Amino acid sequence: DxxxxxxxxxxxxxxxxxxxxxxxxxxxxxxxxxxxxxxxxxxxxxxxxxxxxxxxxxxxxxxxxxxxxxxxxxxxxxxxxxxxxxxxxxxxxxxxxxxxxxxxxxGPAPEVTPKAPAGAEKALAAVKAPAAAKSLRDGVRVGSAGAVLPVAGFGTYKLKKGEAKEPVLQALRNGYQLIDTAQVYENEADVGAAIRESGVPRGNLCIETKVWRSSHGYDRTMKAFNQSLKRLGVDYIDVYLIHWPGAKTGWPLPRGAVCPPDWTPALRDTGTWRAMEDLYDAGKVKAIGVANYSERHLKQLMKTCRIKPMVNQVEFHPLLVQQGLLDFCKKHGIAVQAYASLGSSDAGQAQNFFALPPVRAAAEKHGATPAQVLLRWALHKGALVVPKSCNPKRIAENSEIFAFSLTAAEVSAIDKLHTGTRLAWKGLDPDSVD
Structure with a gap:
């Protein structure tokens, strides 16, 4: 044929x-x-x-x-x-x-105008707390400029280069407004292609990416940012984060790049962060923040920064309820964005999460999936979520977390599962790095 x-x-x-x-x-x-x-x-x-x-x-x-x-x-x-x-x-x-x-x-072929998913023409709306959100278009305000960060987005960690476009496109068609990627994921070009094909107006999307530790320092960060812009095919980024607080080697980028030989905490806290502040001032990003920062890292950064971080993306799930960090961030107006909410593929723990008795009990009571309960629990705790999946059915299910609420007793029962277990980064506590 x-x-x-x-x-x-x-x-x-x-x-x-x-x-x-x-x-x-x-x-x-x-x-x-x-x-x-x-x-x-x-x-x-x-x-x-x-x-x-x-x-x-x-x-x-x-x-x-x-x-x-x-x-x-x-x-x-x-x-x-x-x-x-x-x-x-x-x-x-x-x-x-x-x-x-x-x-x-x-003869020239006409330009094909992508069909935007239903509701894509609606702008993001602000809510006071994650648990108050009614749809994927609802978010919390971050920073003095009032940028809206959706309470639930789509993560792309481990979606390989050349394979990430379809899952991201599926997420956009299911109404996700926030797409989370990173320099080191090597899938920014796929994310950009999916966004262009989706038909969703750029102004109604929240694109989040991160600068890797190999690019710490003012000039390196500026170069990395411009490269991310080019790969994504956009002229600004909504949320730009420092991916990791330290310079621990490993997980190299192509051509053997790992981290700057002159790396020091000051290179990160002054050079990289100053670049991010300048990008924010120039309107190239709407919000700046960090990922995997402990309370100590945040305090250290806030001693020298001109603009404080607006977002902190951290590992957060029933086995690692970082309540102290959550409270600290709330006090200082820093939004907490949770990853590994359903377990980390690094450790193969996802099914264990779904089998946890309090999670299963809540799922049965509310007619929800265990994954939906885990995501809803995070919202009740005041965290934002960025679940990832390659399965179209699960991508859709993970977006349907607004039709029910957990009781205080159900939230407390899941809280008690905390053991301090870290699943990402091979169990490494980010607070152990400079």
């Missing part, structure tokens, strides 16, 4: 109208998408039962590109169909008459 999908020759295109006429179709340039496709398929001798014909039958009645996509069309179909099938988009030749086969072959 792939051979049959090759572009027809100019002669074949010229024969299309005659073939269509023999079958009773219009011989003039078609006025409908459906007519254009019929001529194309008649010229190619397509028959029912082939994969491409059956797909065509499903979407040929579509009135819009978005509807055609929903009905099974592929984006590769559009350029071809618009060039050779949907003739009226090319317009009439300057001298009048009908488009020639040559013009059909070389």
């Amino acid at each position: 792939r051979a049959a999908m090759k572009r027809p020759s100019a002669a074949a295109a010229g024969d299309a109208a005659a073939t269509a006429g023999a079958t009773g179709a219009a011989t003039q340039p078609p006025e409908k998408w459906e007519d254009g496709l019929r001529i194309r398929y008649a010229a190619e001798g397509k028959k029912p039962g082939t994969l491409s014909f059956d797909r065509y039958e499903k979407y040929r009645h579509a009135k819009t590109v978005g509807e055609a996509l929903d009905l099974g069309a592929k984006r590769s179909d559009f350029k071809w169909d618009f060039e050779r099938g949907f003739l009226e988009v090319l317009g009439a030749p300057a001298g009048g008459g009908t488009p020639s086969a040559k013009r059909l072959k070389t």
